[in-house]
Amino acid sequence: MGRLLQFIFDHQQIIYIVVLMIFVGIEVIGRVPSVLHTPLMSGANAIHGVVIIGAIIITGKAEANNYSALILGFLAVILGTLNVVGGFVVTDRMLEMFKSKKNKQA
Amino acid sequence: MLGNIITIIYLVSSVTFILGLKMLAHPASARRGNLIAAVGMGLAIGGTIFLYHDPMTGLALHNYKWIFSGLLIGGIAGMVSAKRVKMTSMPEMVSLFNGMGGACAALISIVEYNNLHAAMANGVPEGIKLSIFIILLGLIIGSISFAGSMIAWGKLNGSVKDSSFKGQSILNIVLLVFILIMAAWVINHPASALWVYIIFIFCIVYGVFFVMPIGGADMPVVISLLNSFTGVAAACGGFLYDNKVMLTGGILVGAAGTLLTMLMCKAMNRSLKNVLIGSFGATATGAASVEHGGAYKEISMSDAATIMNFSSKVMIVPGYGLAVAQAQHICHDLEKILTERGVDVKYAIHPVAGRMPGHMNVLLAEADVQYDKLLEMEDANDEFKTCDVVLILGANDVVNPAAKNDPASPIYGMPILEVELAKNVIVNKRSMKPGYAGIENALFFQPKTSMFFGDAKKVLQDLCNEIKSM
Numbered sequence: 174m175g176r177l178l179q180f181i182f183d184h185q186q187i188i189y190i191v192v193l194m195i196f197v198g199i200e201v202i203g204r205v206p207s208v209l210h211t212p213l214m215s216g217a218n219a220i221h222g223v224v225i226i227g228a229i230i231i232t233g234k235a236e237a238n239n240y241s242a243l244i245l246g247f248l249a250v251i252l253g254t255l256n257v258v259g260g261f262v263v264t265d266r267m268l269e270m271f272k273s274k275k276n277k278q279a
Numbered sequence: 280m281l282g283n284i285i286t287i288i289y290l291v292s293s294v295t296f297i298l299g300l301k302m303l304a305h306p307a308s309a310r311r312g313n314l315i316a317a318v319g320m321g322l323a324i325g326g327t328i329f330l331y332h333d334p335m336t337g338l339a340l341h342n343y344k345w346i347f348s349g350l351l352i353g354g355i356a357g358m359v360s361a362k363r364v365k366m367t368s369m370p371e372m373v374s375l376f377n378g379m380g381g382a383c384a385a386l387i388s389i390v391e392y393n394n395l396h397a398a399m400a401n402g403v404p405e406g407i408k409l410s411i412f413i414i415l416l417g418l419i420i421g422s423i424s425f426a427g428s429m430i431a432w433g434k435l436n437g438s439v440k441d442s443s444f445k446g447q448s449i450l451n452i453v454l455l456v457f458i459l460i461m462a463a464w465v466i467n468h469p470a471s472a473l474w475v476y477i478i479f480i481f482c483i484v485y486g487v488f489f490v491m492p493i494g495g496a497d498m499p500v501v502i503s504l505l506n507s508f509t510g511v512a513a514a515c516g517g518f519l520y521d522n523k524v525m526l527t528g529g530i531l532v533g534a535a536g537t538l539l540t541m542l543m544c545k546a547m548n549r550s551l552k553n554v555l556i557g558s559f560g561a562t563a564t565g566a567a568s569v570e571h572g573g574a575y576k577e578i579s580m581s582d583a584a585t586i587m588n589f590s591s592k593v594m595i596v597p598g599y600g601l602a603v604a605q606a607q608h609i610c611h612d613l614e615k616i617l618t619e620r621g622v623d624v625k626y627a628i629h630p631v632a633g634r635m636p637g638h639m640n641v642l643l644a645e646a647d648v649q650y651d652k653l654l655e656m657e658d659a660n661d662e663f664k665t666c667d668v669v670l671i672l673g674a675n676d677v678v679n680p681a682a683k684n685d686p687a688s689p690i691y692g693m694p695i696l697e698v699e700l701a702k703n704v705i706v707n708k709r710s711m712k713p714g715y716a717g718i719e720n721a722l723f724f725q726p727k728t729s730m731f732f733g734d735a736k737k738v739l740q741d742l743c744n745e746i747k748s749m
Contacts, residue, residue: 180409187518191530197297198534205304207630207655210539211637214503215373216303216313217535220296221509222380223320223528226327227387227516232349233340234333235390242390247345249386254353256380261317262361263372268310270644
């Protein structure tokens with residue numbers, strides 16, 4: 174119990190962020206129309222591509238002769254970029270269709 | 280000084296993620312929202328590459344060759360595959376990209392574990408248990424998300440079939456418990472570098488077994504769930520590096536993804552537990568097929584054309600069959616031809632029709648079908664009784680009356696499109712095979728239902744020609 178309290182005290186900033194972000198995440202998409210479920214999932218998918226930051230950090234701080242870290246990091250950067258770029262582009266393509274149609278209506 | 284700038288960049292990026300997600304939830308601003316989040320992501324990536332300094336050593340990042348070539352390869356591959364993918368294959372593409380993110384998180388954990396292990400040669404650093412805990416959490420969630428997404432991807436593009444064996448759910452639980460025990464052991468005995476790979480392999484196996492038995496109608500829920508998993512895995516990285524943008528982005532997606540998963544479960548009136556544990560189909564198919572194995576009638580091309588031509592109101596119910604056949608454009612043509620002849624044509628969209636919520640909306644939007652022609656489920660159900668013809672194009676489970684009146688059916692309780700209220704129902708399918716959920720559909724055997732077999736695109740093409748010649 175004491176250790177748990179100490180843990181919360183030591184990491185209160187992060188814990189605050191986590192708790193607040195959970196509420197924000199739920200609040201922000203709370204009333205999304207079902208039309209947008211697929212693009213929204215795809216957009217959220219692109220946003221968690223932020224994991225690429227970690228991939229860049231591990232690659233960038235690896236010793237120049239630590240090839241296992243370099244290769245794994247390099248792979249991680251590729252995968253993370255795929256997630257980010259692919260995610261945003263796919264989402265944009267989905268949404269593009271909604272837009273072009275709206276212009277025609279107007 | 281540089282440290283301050285990167286803090287501000289991360290703050291801006293975090294705000295763009297929140298704003299972007301918020302704007303994505305509204306039709307008018309969705310596209311801009313996506314763009315804003317993308318800009319924020321670019322800022323965060325650029326800022327990290329050039330401004331990041333290791334808080335322990337104060338050193339800037341190096342190995343730029345590796346980083347930039349990785350960015351270049353991933354960027355080109357992502358761009359090309361995302362630009363080339365057909366609209367019908369969007370859902371599996373999302374699943375694939377999600378898997379990439381999960382794998383990325385898992386790789387980060389592996390490298391960090393190795394780093395930690397190397398650092399331990401000079402004595403055990405303080406707070407190592409917490410670091411290992413976070414690393415393993417990222418590894419476990421990331422690799423399960425990766426393996427699960429790959430299976431979901433394979434299932435959606437048809438290369439992986441549903442399969443389950445007796446006692447699989449028990450095996451899954453045993454496997455998960457075993458993984459957790461191993462993880463707990465490693466946290467307390469961070470001795471061997473090998474363990475992290477063993478856990479990784481077990482997680483991959485678990486991820487495969489986890490998604491393998493989940494079938495058909497539940498795939499959207501699974502992808503959404505895995506999407507939020509990857510978010511949490513990314514947040515683990517944020518915790519590890521005390522990196523706020525990874526933390527906010529990851530948790531944001533984790534929370535939003537979980538809510539989206541629950542919204543989808545709600546649309547199908549099922550609990551998440553039910554989706555994950557109850558493997559769909561196997562028992563129900565046997566029981567239901569005995570019950571309804573009656574006679575069905577087929578309708579000829581000219582009859583179908585005639586009846587639609589002389590209707591005053593036609594409702595089209597699109598499903599995955601329409602997407603597979605790429606028939607959205609010809610479907611729009613049929614709608615135009617009928618409209619020219621004074622028929623009121625509308626589309627009834629079930630929230631989980633296709634392979635993802637909103638799948639049909641995206642598909643029909645591609646074909647320029649007008650927004651106000653698409654009715655959501657409740658509105659459509661009000662209008663079916665005034666329809667002369669309901670034309671079902673490759674939809675099955677979302678119009679299965681068993682969801683209303685057969686408590687034994689696995690889809691019992693799911694809200695459906697009540698097409699049987701219309702005067703006539705024409706069902707276009709490729710064969711009498713049951714739908715994706717593997718359940719027989721009593722609708723097909725009702726007297727007002729006629730079957731119209733064939734590929735949706737070809738059938739619609741012929742139908743258009745037939746009606747034009749009338």
